[in-house]
Amino acid sequence: MNGPVGITVSGSGRGDGSLGWTSARAAVAGGHGPVRSLYVHTPFCVHKCHYCDFYSFVDQRDQQGAFVERLIEELRAQAPLASGAPLRTIFVGGGTPSLLREDVWRRLLSEMNGLFDLSLIRSGAGEFTVECNPESATAELLGVLRAGGVNRVSMGAQSFEARHLRTLERRHDPERVAEALDLAARAGVERRSIDLIYAVPGQTLAEWEADVRRALALGTTHLSCYNLTYEPNTAMTVRLKRGEFTPVDDDLEADMFELAGALLAERGLERYEVSNYALGGIRGGQACAHNLAYWRQESWLAAGPSASGHVWAGPDRRAGGHRWKNAPNLGAYLAQSDGGYAPVAEHEAPDRARAVRERIMTGVRLSEGLDAAEVMADAEAAEPGSGTRLAAAAAELEADGWLASASGRWRVTARGWLGADFVARKLMGCVGVA
Numbered sequence: 001m002n003g004p005v006g007i008t009v010s011g012s013g014r015g016d017g018s019l020g021w022t023s024a025r026a027a028v029a030g031g032h033g034p035v036r037s038l039y040v041h042t043p044f045c046v047h048k049c050h051y052c053d054f055y056s057f058v059d060q061r062d063q064q065g066a067f068v069e070r071l072i073e074e075l076r077a078q079a080p081l082a083s084g085a086p087l088r089t090i091f092v093g094g095g096t097p098s099l100l101r102e103d104v105w106r107r108l109l110s111e112m113n114g115l116f117d118l119s120l121i122r123s124g125a126g127e128f129t130v131e132c133n134p135e136s137a138t139a140e141l142l143g144v145l146r147a148g149g150v151n152r153v154s155m156g157a158q159s160f161e162a163r164h165l166r167t168l169e170r171r172h173d174p175e176r177v178a179e180a181l182d183l184a185a186r187a188g189v190e191r192r193s194i195d196l197i198y199a200v201p202g203q204t205l206a207e208w209e210a211d212v213r214r215a216l217a218l219g220t221t222h223l224s225c226y227n228l229t230y231e232p233n234t235a236m237t238v239r240l241k242r243g244e245f246t247p248v249d250d251d252l253e254a255d256m257f258e259l260a261g262a263l264l265a266e267r268g269l270e271r272y273e274v275s276n277y278a279l280g281g282i283r284g285g286q287a288c289a290h291n292l293a294y295w296r297q298e299s300w301l302a303a304g305p306s307a308s309g310h311v312w313a314g315p316d317r318r319a320g321g322h323r324w325k326n327a328p329n330l331g332a333y334l335a336q337s338d339g340g341y342a343p344v345a346e347h348e349a350p351d352r353a354r355a356v357r358e359r360i361m362t363g364v365r366l367s368e369g370l371d372a373a374e375v376m377a378d379a380e381a382a383e384p385g386s387g388t389r390l391a392a393a394a395a396e397l398e399a400d401g402w403l404a405s406a407s408g409r410w411r412v413t414a415r416g417w418l419g420a421d422f423v424a425r426k427l428m429g430c431v432g433v434a
């Protein structure tokens with residue numbers, strides 16, 4: 001079992017002593033509504049992929065019923081923070097949400113429709129995404145999801161090349177991706193996104209191009225392209241250290257990133273975040289509204305083991321918000337309930353400087369960039385002197401070609417997309433350092 005780390009929430013947890021846990025009740029109760037987004041984490045997978053560091057494990061199909069009942073209890077506790085306002089976005093991720101049985105999904109969706117106002121979502125103005133694995137996205141399941149309000153699926157294709165799927169230890173047939181997307185379309189799920197991974201050991205630029213073209217041929221209006229990263233404590237990293245393969249070199253990885261941007265732009269799918277592309281870009285109606293809520297530092301509720309949430313502490317967003325992460329531990333999740341709230345692994349209390357740094361960190365990665373005057377003013381309010389430091393750092397980044405300033409916004413340049421993390425680090429280093 002994983003024990004929670006760094007718990008700082010004060011409040012009403014009634015821990016059993018073995019984990020020293022406390023719950024997210026204090027964080028959420030201290031939040032300011034109405035919250036308009038919700039993330040739900042399901043931990044089950046058919047197999048643990050070698051690169052994965054999400055909280056997930058192999059499903060024995062014997063805990064799904066208990067899990068969903070506990071999830072409903074947690075959602076019931078959090079629902080009041082939506083204050084009856086219609087939710088704009090829901091995202092069910094994991095793990096592999098499409099692995100939940102249809103009866104389990106029916107139960108969950110029925111409760112969610114009762115606990116929250118899904119009218120915006122049902123009208124099409126809101127977004128309800130479920131991550132799907134190509135193998136488990138059956139016609140029956142997709143029908144259940146659609147009936148429950150789901151209007152977007154994110155299909156984990158990762159690659160159309162069986163050899164690369166084997167390297168990643170992804171166990172689906174690449175031919176199944178088209179079929180699953182077709183089933184989603186037939187079920188009436190209007191928006192269908194595809195996830196791809198590049199820089200897989202042994203992958204060539206031509207193979208990556210073929211993957212992107214295959215995804216485009218499926219008519220997708222949204223694509224997420226993530227480079228393979230070697231996270232600590234994953235099987236992939238152990239294999240790398242053992243010398244079982246050679247990672248793709250940095251130049252080739254950069255070529256893959258740029259090639260994806262060029263190929264997708266030709267078809268109208270613009271990069272609106274470092275790793276995400278949508279037809280018409282950020283305002284074309286196809287960008288992931290839920291992820292935009294994260295990247296714009298909105299409030300969102302979070303339920304399920306390892307789920308992370310964020311709620312503003314008050315009407316003045318400059319004051320910052322509470323962040324928490326539920327303990328990544330299904331046993332603890334099932335066994336412990338603080339009025340429905342789950343045990344937490346981490347909590348960060350509101351902090352003005354941190355709020356500015358977080359806005360920079362995610363804002364730099366977006367095509368819309370940052371409102372320069374606003375971020376400088378908020379930085380200055382959080383820590384006198386930091387607004388001036390930010391202005392100087394931005395001018396330096398602009399002179400070096402990483403950042404462009406136009407219409408009052410700082411946006412990364414074509415070169416800056418590749419170095420967005422560097423740009424963000426440099427700007428973030430100006431705030432909260434005194």
Ligand code: SF4
Nearest residue numbers: 045048049052094095
């Ligand atoms: S399917 Fe996704 S969540 Fe599950 S092990 Fe693979 S990468 Fe991780």
